[in-house]
Amino acid sequence: MENHAGLLAPRHIQNYSEADSLEPHWGYYSRVVPCTNDAGSCEYLDQVYYSHDLSILYSGILWSTILGIVFLWTIGRKVWAPSRADGLIPGSISIRKSSVTRFIRAFSAYVRSSLLPDAARPIFGRTTRLQVLILAALASYLLVWSFAGITYQIWITPVKANPGLYNTRSSLGPFSDRIGVLAYALTPLSILLSSRESILSLLTGVPYQSFNFLHRWLGYIIFIQGSVHTIGWTIIEVRLYQPQPTTAIEWIVQPYIIWGVVAMILLMLLFVLSTPWAIRVTGYEFFRKAHYVLALIYIGACWGHWEQLKAFLLPSILIWFLDRGVRMLRTALIHHQYLPDGSMGFRAAPASLTHFSDPEHGDIIRMDFVQPHDAWKIGQHFYLCFTESSIWQSHPFTPLNLPQTHNGTVSHSYIMRAKKGETKKIADIALKKLALSSKATTPVILTGPYGESIAETLMPEDNILCVAGGTGITYVLPVLLDLIQKPAVRDRKIQLIWAIRRKVDLCWVEQEIVSVNNAARSHGIEVHIYVTREASGSSTSSIQDEALDGSEKVTCGSPSCLSINGVQSPMSLDIQKIGSKGVNRHPDLQMLVNGFVDTTVRGPTKVFGSGPGGMISDLRGIVAACNSGAKVWRGNERFDVSLICDDRLEW
Incomplete structure (x- = not known):
């Protein structure tokens, strides 16, 4: 009891020395029972403790909802895993093409048609409407819990030590506390969403980089919550409580308030340094390392500010260190091998x-x-x-x-x-x-x-369209190399669209492109390469051009190109030059994608895309327009078009 009195005497209206008993409240200091203050102060304390208990309950409901969604997602991922014609995916349950399967495909096509395109790019960047919808649902959920269960009232109470002075007590205090509790409760979720060794990815199959958007905006929400909490209590202690400035001075020098100020300063630094402007100015590496350090110190400052809610902070710290520890362990396992002297070690x-x-x-x-x-x-x-x-x-x-x-x-x-x-x-x-x-x-x-496996779920009836820009070829090329090692599927349509700046760029992946080109006839693969920064008829020293019916035949014989089996091998491909001198033109993706989908014989289409952010944004809108849930439900699978893209755009 003396411990409570020593901690709260400077700021709390309860007299612990006169308490008959203490009523425990999780995440808060125990309450003096019975209340010995004036009637208004006792009513205010009733609201404070009632609202805090609801805050803890709502935080529990919030986490129960999150864990429930993850659990159902994990179960559904196993139950509704697609089956191959040559056997089942391990752990999946076979589902024939029934009305249930048709409904799932039709619903997926409808969702893609509505939620795949970018949403409000000036605000959210290159982010799909689906992610923004999830963010909006989370923000709305938090908004409801922020105001629910609070009695909005004002109590004018006398100041015992100063007769004639009155404190204005209002619902601003319980509301500010509610916002603070929710900010603490969201901290572990923010750390989970930022983890590279992601538990969420392990359970849901969603790659960790797909959580980056929610992590960033959840950080913004926590910053807003922290700001509202700070402003609310500053108004209370500096304006509404009397006498002034004595009350404000006694309040600001308390250790828990000092830690709160430190936490808010760190949170502001985290917010400012995570903006696109700050990342451009300071560099990504500075942002990343500063983010790690500031986040850990911020969690420690929150612990110092309100230790009673450490149940939310301790998991955040453990998840952070677990993520880094697993990274180091995986790296050590990959590089632990025989050294030149015959011993084992890191190499x-x-x-x-x-x-x-x-x-x-x-x-x-x-x-x-x-x-x-x-x-x-x-x-x-x-x-x-x-x-x-x-x-x-x-x-x-x-x-x-x-x-x-x-x-x-x-x-x-x-x-x-x-x-x-x-x-x-x-x-x-x-x-x-x-x-x-x-x-x-x-x-x-x-x-x-x-990251995720993008080839395991391919079905034999799936048509494959690979779209790459520049070095984005690395993402789609393994898909084609994997397909040419498997038996050809009748009526399956496969196509590669690769936009490069110069013809000589083909030499980056000469050996792999030769392999795909050699299997083009047997597997029905169409290879279309578009040169965007060279005018038709231009020449390059390492490339020999030969006009061939409007396209060009390229021989990659530069010393910098890779040889095949130790011998320089010419590579002949049909190339279209769409640029002109000083003008950069890109292939018409809408025409190319629509043309591909319209000429498929049967089955759905999977589009694999990787390249500049603008290209990915265009692909999202184009693929969304190709989907029609109603037509898929009627059995026309041509309008079931999905996009699998390299979404590490922010890296």
């Missing part, structure tokens, strides 16, 4: 570098290496750390080759455009080494794999 992968010059848009570097570990799944990516430039940075890259294990090792191939920062350093290293030798290597540390 980085020696990656060979191939340099492709492009002074105008940024050079391209291709990396190839082998590493002993389990194969990843098509569509997944790794974080690569280049130790020769910096051990404190890692960047996500998608392997462009198939994940196949040979003698315990897996081959990795990546391409990246060196514009600035870490990739520019690697390009400079490659140039320096190639100037001294015919071969260049650099040590690479891998972390991963991360």
